[in-house]
Amino acid sequence: MTQQQPILELKNVTSAYGRIKAIREVSLKVYPGEVVSIIGANGAGKSTTLMSICGVLHPEQGEVWYDGVRIDGLASDLLPARGLCQVPEGRRIFPRLSVEENLDMGAFFRKDAAAIDHDKNRVFQLFPILQERRKQYGGTLSGGEQQMLAMGRALMSRPRLLLLDEPSLGLAPLIVQQIFRIIREINEADGVTVVLVEQNANLALKSSSRGYVLETGNVVMEDSAEALLANPDIRKAYLGE
Amino acid sequence: MTIRVSKLWFGYALAMAWFYVLLWPLLGIKADGLEFGASFAIWSKVAVASAILLGLYQLKKVGAFGFVERPAKVVGKAAGAVAARVPTWVALALVAAVAVAFPFFTERYAHDVAISVLVYIILGLGLNVVVGLAGLLDLGYIAFFGVGAYTYALLSVHFGLSFWLCLPIAGGFAAIAGCIIGYPTLRMRGDYLAIVTLGFGEIVRIVINNWMSLTNGPNGILGIKAPGIYWWNGKGFEHMLLNSLEQLYYIILALAVFTIVAVYRLNHSRIGRAFEAVREDQTAAELMGVDTLRIKLLAYALGAVFGGLAGTFFAARMKFVSPESFTFIESAMVLSMVVLGGMGSIPGVILGAVTLIALPEVFRGFELYRMFVFGGVMAGMMIFRPKGLWPAKRMGARSEERE
Incomplete structure (x- = not known):
């Protein structure tokens, strides 16, 4: 696997909000087919890292390479068509569009109607509840259903690399289990590479092959998921032991 | 019960006292001294009327009108059931038939009012694209109405171009104006956008007012031609206005x-x-691959086109344009229609235009109190129907269509 070209690579990326630097010289690599977790406490710069990848925030320094192309100067709306899609923190579904319209928005840039229908069926297969609720307003769904809708919406763009920002945020444990099961299924059955940003380090690492640990804007550790789970420092800091 | 009743009347007394405090300075303070008679006369009328209404409300609460209410409810239910059975196209055909037949059974004055209602319906629907769908608060919308009107006025007076040719030209000019105004401003969100559009609306009016060599300034442009058509007169086609x-x-x-x-x-x-996705969550829309600036610009330009079309007709109908027709109050009026009717709802906006243009004509007798009533109605709307008279209801409509 290490011989492969990474699908995503960050080289010394520094991003800031005004004068406050949120991440400093973050470097990471993601290879095709992997699930990679980025774990860290509140304010460690996890979401900033994702926003810098997606072009919502343009890095001050450093380079972001996706699929052999440098993307750190590109506008964020150009990326979904290249197969890079983000499920943002807090889900951010469109509350006054129906569930199905939300899904259609995920395929906004696509013109291939037949393939879109196929992908929509796949999303309904992964999340049967969405099919039941497809005529409802997105805003009337429960938190877990909204998370599923946000993931379904992102899948409608037929991503090759999916960035998930805190998918477990504010959800009941049972729902979180279900969400993570689906993340694994998307990865294994559909071959989507996944970058997972999580506070729930235990769950995230158990679903991933590798992990990065962010602390106050710096990558402090990088290892395989098993090794991180076994690391006493990590267990103490993030797993509450 | 008695406690609640006394509370109600206490509230009434307080409201009436407050009303008098507000009313008296307006009517009672004169150059030659203070006066209480006139304001007290009006105040007592309002007080008696609202006391009667309050009494009726209480009787209704107690159930004194049961003998009217129960049968009325049955009739209402039956009527609702019948209305639900009638297909939409029948209702639409009925409305269309009434609209077409309207001039045959009404007076000149009614035609005049109907024409302004229809002009405002177009304006309201155009603004609805910008405000209702794309969620961009535009306080200077009337500028596009002005651009359309002046485009036709100038082309008609100087070059003698016909109304029908100028209609798309004016629409295009309005769209270009929309893009020029929109490009720098649409990067802003929310309140900032509203303020900047307000400013641009005024700029357009002031430019028209001061560009003497082109627009003849505040004197306006006279002699605009009415729309013409070719009509069969027995021997051949004849052009008539x-x-x-x-x-x-x-x-x-x-x-x-x-x-x-x-x-x-x-x-x-x-x-x-x-458009709606951008209104709901701009960042999320961007992450889904929507070029938000372009989409907003498109909404703005499309809204402007309808403003331009309405403006062209306005110039042709009045045969005279001057900057006075394009003041901020007109923008506010059109916006009120959209909000009153229900943002994003087509029947709502139509209803809003009819309400705000036709009703004041019906109540001409109260013209002095027009703004007063207007404010009252708006405040009442916010309490009782915050989503508008006929709110948008199209859950999943677009998805269904694709099936």
Whole structure:
């Protein structure tokens, strides 16, 4: 696997909000087919890292390479068509569009109607509840259903690399289990590479092959998921032991 | 019960006292001294009227009107059931038939009012694209109405171009104006956008007012031609101008129908969905691959086109344009229609335009109190129907269409 070209690579990326630097010289690599977790406490710069990848925030320094192309100067709306899609923190579904319209928005840039229908069926297969609720307003769904809708919406763009920002945020444990099961299924059955940003380090690492640990804007550790789970420092800091 | 009753009347007394405090300075303070008679006369009328209303409300609460209410409820339910059975197209055909037959059983004055209602319907629907669908608060919308009106006025007076040719030209000019105004401003969100659009609306009016060599300034432009058509006169086709109000009514009716169909189609299209996505969450829309600036610009330009079309007709109907017709109060009026009717709802906006233009004509006798009533109605709306008279209801409509 290490011989492969990474699908995503960050080289010394520094991003800031005004004068406050949120991440400093973050470097990471993601290879095709992997699930990679980025774990860290509140304010460690996890979401900033994702926003810098997606072009919502343009890095001050450093380079972001996706699929052999440098993307750190590109506008964020150009990326979904290249197969890079983000499920943002807090889900951010469109509350006054129906569930199905939300899904259609995920395929906004696509013109291939037949393939879109196929992908929509796949999303309904992964999340049967969405099919039941497809005529409802997105805003009337429960938190877990909204998370599923946000993931379904992102899948409608037929991503090759999916960035998930805190998918477990504010959800009941049972729902979180279900969400993570689906993340694994998307990865294994559909071959989507996944970058997972999580506070729930235990769950995230158990679903991933590798992990990065962010602390106050710096990558402090990088290892395989098993090794991180076994690391006493990590267990103490993030797993509450 | 007794406690609640006394609370109600206490509130009434307080409200009336407050009302008098507000009313007296307006009517009682005069140059030659203070006066209480006039304000007290009006105040007592209002007080008695509201006391009667309050009494009726209480009787209703107690159930004294049961003998009227129960049968009325049954009748209402039956009527609702019948209405639900009638297919939409029958209702639409009925409305269309009434609209077409309208000039035959009404007076000149009614034609005049109907024409302004239809002009405002077009304006309201155009603004609805910007405010209702794309969620961009535009306080200077009337500028595009002005651009359309002046485009036709100048082309007609100086070059003698016909109304029908100028209609698309004016629409195009308004769209260009929309892009020029929109490009720098649409990067802003929320309140900032509202303030900047307000400023641009005024800039357009002031430019028209001061560009003497082109627009003849505050004197306006006279001698604009009415729309013309070719008509069979027995021997051949003859060009004639449509000057009568009935003929103009049919032209604006056709334009309004065109606008309704266009906005309906837009509402149910992929682009319409993108407008709403940008309104709901701009960042999320961007992450889904929507070029938000372009989509907002498109919404702005499309809204402007309808403003331009309405403006062209306005110039042709009045045969005179001056900057006075394009003041901020007009923008506020059109915006009120959209909000009153229900943002994003086509029947709502139509209802809003009818309410705000036709009702003041019906109550001409109270003209002095027009703004007063207007404010009261708006405040009441916010309490009782915050989503508008006929709120948008199209859950999943666009998805269904694709099946």
